Amino acid sequence: MSANITTVNRSIASLQNNNMSTRKIIQKIAFGIMWIFAALAIAMLLWIIIYVLINGAQVINLEFLTTRPRGGVSGEGGMSTTIPTTLYLVVSTLALAAPLGIGAAIYLVEYAGEVEKESRAARILIRVARTGIEILAGVPSIIFGLFGFTLFVSIMKLGFSLLSGGLAAACLILPVIIRTTEEALLSVPMSYREGSLALGANKWQTITSVILPAASPGIVTGIVLSVGRIIAETAIFWVTIGGSYRMPENLASAGRTMSLHVFMLATETRAFDKAMGTSAILIIVIVLLNLVINFISSRFEAKFMGKKV
Amino acid sequence: MNQNGKEIKINVKDFNFYYGKFQALRDINMDIPKNKITSIIGPSGCGKSTFLRSFNRMNDLIPNVNVKGEVTMESENIFEMDVVALRQRVGMVFQRPNPFPKSIFDNVAYGPRAAGLRDKTVVEELVERSLKQAAIWDEVKDDLNKSGLALSGGQQQRLCIARALAVEPEVILMDEPASALDPISTLRIEELIRILAENYTIVIVTHNMQQAARASDYSAFFNMAEDRAGYLVEFGETVKIFTNPTNQLTEDYITGRFG
Amino acid sequence: MARETLDKKIHIILDQILVLDSMVEDAIINSVDALKRRDLDMSKRVYAGDCDINKKRFDLENEIIVTIATTQPVMATDLRLLASCMDVVGELERIGDYAKGIANIGIKTSDEPPVKPLIDIPRMAEIAVDMLHRAVGAFVARDLEIARAIPSEDDKVDALYNQVYRDLVKLMIQNPEIIDRANYLMWAAHNLERMADRVTNICERTAYIVTGQLLEYSSSDDEMIAPE
Numbered sequence: 001m002s003a004n005i006t007t008v009n010r011s012i013a014s015l016q017n018n019n020m021s022t023r024k025i026i027q028k029i030a031f032g033i034m035w036i037f038a039a040l041a042i043a044m045l046l047w048i049i050i051y052v053l054i055n056g057a058q059v060i061n062l063e064f065l066t067t068r069p070r071g072g073v074s075g076e077g078g079m080s081t082t083i084p085t086t087l088y089l090v091v092s093t094l095a096l097a098a099p100l101g102i103g104a105a106i107y108l109v110e111y112a113g114e115v116e117k118e119s120r121a122a123r124i125l126i127r128v129a130r131t132g133i134e135i136l137a138g139v140p141s142i143i144f145g146l147f148g149f150t151l152f153v154s155i156m157k158l159g160f161s162l163l164s165g166g167l168a169a170a171c172l173i174l175p176v177i178i179r180t181t182e183e184a185l186l187s188v189p190m191s192y193r194e195g196s197l198a199l200g201a202n203k204w205q206t207i208t209s210v211i212l213p214a215a216s217p218g219i220v221t222g223i224v225l226s227v228g229r230i231i232a233e234t235a236i237f238w239v240t241i242g243g244s245y246r247m248p249e250n251l252a253s254a255g256r257t258m259s260l261h262v263f264m265l266a267t268e269t270r271a272f273d274k275a276m277g278t279s280a281i282l283i284i285v286i287v288l289l290n291l292v293i294n295f296i297s298s299r300f301e302a303k304f305m306g307k308k309v
Numbered sequence: 310m311n312q313n314g315k316e317i318k319i320n321v322k323d324f325n326f327y328y329g330k331f332q333a334l335r336d337i338n339m340d341i342p343k344n345k346i347t348s349i350i351g352p353s354g355c356g357k358s359t360f361l362r363s364f365n366r367m368n369d370l371i372p373n374v375n376v377k378g379e380v381t382m383e384s385e386n387i388f389e390m391d392v393v394a395l396r397q398r399v400g401m402v403f404q405r406p407n408p409f410p411k412s413i414f415d416n417v418a419y420g421p422r423a424a425g426l427r428d429k430t431v432v433e434e435l436v437e438r439s440l441k442q443a444a445i446w447d448e449v450k451d452d453l454n455k456s457g458l459a460l461s462g463g464q465q466q467r468l469c470i471a472r473a474l475a476v477e478p479e480v481i482l483m484d485e486p487a488s489a490l491d492p493i494s495t496l497r498i499e500e501l502i503r504i505l506a507e508n509y510t511i512v513i514v515t516h517n518m519q520q521a522a523r524a525s526d527y528s529a530f531f532n533m534a535e536d537r538a539g540y541l542v543e544f545g546e547t548v549k550i551f552t553n554p555t556n557q558l559t560e561d562y563i564t565g566r567f568g
Numbered sequence: 569m570a571r572e573t574l575d576k577k578i579h580i581i582l583d584q585i586l587v588l589d590s591m592v593e594d595a596i597i598n599s600v601d602a603l604k605r606r607d608l609d610m611s612k613r614v615y616a617g618d619c620d621i622n623k624k625r626f627d628l629e630n631e632i633i634v635t636i637a638t639t640q641p642v643m644a645t646d647l648r649l650l651a652s653c654m655d656v657v658g659e660l661e662r663i664g665d666y667a668k669g670i671a672n673i674g675i676k677t678s679d680e681p682p683v684k685p686l687i688d689i690p691r692m693a694e695i696a697v698d699m700l701h702r703a704v705g706a707f708v709a710r711d712l713e714i715a716r717a718i719p720s721e722d723d724k725v726d727a728l729y730n731q732v733y734r735d736l737v738k739l740m741i742q743n744p745e746i747i748d749r750a751n752y753l754m755w756a757a758h759n760l761e762r763m764a765d766r767v768t769n770i771c772e773r774t775a776y777i778v779t780g781q782l783l784e785y786s787s788s789d790d791e792m793i794a795p796e
Contacts, residue, residue: 113372114372117372117373189407191403191405191407192407192409192410194367194370194403194407195403195407195408195409195469195472196409196419196423197367197370197396198365198367198396198400198401198403198473199396199397199400199419199420199423199472199473199476200393200394200396200397200420200423200424200476201393201419201420201423202393202423205423209419209423210409210419213410213411214409214410518641518643519640519641522641522643551643551644551647552643552644552647552648552780553644553648553780553781554644560644560645563641563643563644564571564643564644564645564646565570565571565574566571
């Protein structure tokens, strides 16, 4: 036995002298290349952002932010109405999509398993639902927009309105919310469920008191990602909320989101600079949003992982 | 129920357990004595955990599970009882400590609150009493709002014990409660179990024979048959099982000749 | 493998018990022989040799303790075996002390002829040593049958002891000046009688290992029964 061990030692030892430096060099080269790629990617990103910010900064002043767009080819005016419109749209979309999406995800993760055992029909339905969600997650937003135009704007006679836009956007982000919520729920360890049930809690109590709180960081991330998506969307709103530059009074009003405003400025008017300005504000909003996400997310994690914040 | 002068808490009669077509347990007949510590030992795969989990019907969570025979707790058939009510009377502590990502207080108060207890004062008293019973009160009393996950492994396990005690069960099931802990924490848990046995019926599954020898009053030796079904080889007072067992198989197992 | 290690250690310990046993057997035989032939040197050698027996005992006890400590958990038969080894080692050492006692008597009485020719005492020694030899052999082999049969032979030793006692008392009554030396001889006989009792203990230990029950040999029934 011992003879073999010494033989092995000797062969590795002799190898070490030969391969060590070669391996080190290969490692250094690989890391170097990856560094370069990362730097390139970041550089490109920064270039876009800085370009927009610089070009847009010229136009941004208090007047720009507080006057509403005047419409027409000149593109006069500011972007004031687009900010609240964007906000209303985000809120109404979430109000529709979040409960539906989270509820669907809870069903799929916690209940579908048992139901599938019982009946064949249920199994097929659930299979169809899951596949549907996967497919819808990849569908381009313009298609949701046209769907929204057909169903909400025309057939349901909701017209060009925040409501139509909200409904269409809800369809868009629903698959995303379902998927991220599912992931978050699945990542809650089984031991929590077992622990809760063993204490005499029933399934619903387990879901509301233990699983959802534990999954909330993931769920919140999904929602926030969706918010980012809504803010960035253009095509879907192009055909559902109308493009009016007036301040929306209620859900039935038409309106214009920030990104829609950028698009319309850039294509319908000569005011390219104002488009840049709106873009700059848009980017700032997105950056702020990300910072807020990170902050909330890390606070949640710290709390749940037990470190005192 | 009385037998040979000792009270029986749970009676198992002709108990057979199947995962789908596979028989995991065969013809188990056993009595769990009241307010004593019963340990279940045996080689891996012989169905000890499956058996333990039958007492609080945690196996119901697994699909395709089939049961034959009777398990009665003081004349009530546990498979006919409401499962939530059963689990309030038969608590469980798991192998890996699994405190919820909540504060220490909320962890312990979870069970009572789920059962409907709303009175804040009563909840606070219950939490304090349970933490004291679990011998962890002094270490956490200054900050009950600290997250349960911030405790050390041994403390987390005692927190889980407190959590189980807060529901005021009659039976406590422990599935290798100290196997994930260091030796000192293990001994503390064993001492704790000893004290708890005065008021609760305790059943422990352990693959550590010394722990069974140290920490239990009665021992049940399970073995795996050739078709991989688990069966009860011998049941008796721990002292007898470990100094002079009746069955040769038991002797071979505890002297390390197999398993 | 823990099981193999334990088996090996048990094997070594049992071997050493056999060694201790032969040391003790030799000591008894030699001490009685020296007493009979009034061999002062032999008596002195046996007397001094008791140190070796004591040392052997302590070494063995230590070996057993270390084995228990380092091969945990020790359960059931292994436990009873090792605990019994401790006991048997102690018994052997005490038999060694009896040999030392007889040697001491040999030293004290070597200067004058014995008060009577020694016939029964050597006979006692022969029987007792034979019993011891077989008992330790049965212990090491864990042979219950052999161990069960030996204690009844204690009767022969007892009978011889009574005989010696009666003979010496008669002599002491007839001839009061020899009381001193007669007493010494009685002590020697007494030691051999006690030795046979210890052999019975060793047989009880063998039964304990095999059956898990500690029974006492009952001389009235010639059988082993549970103690009251």
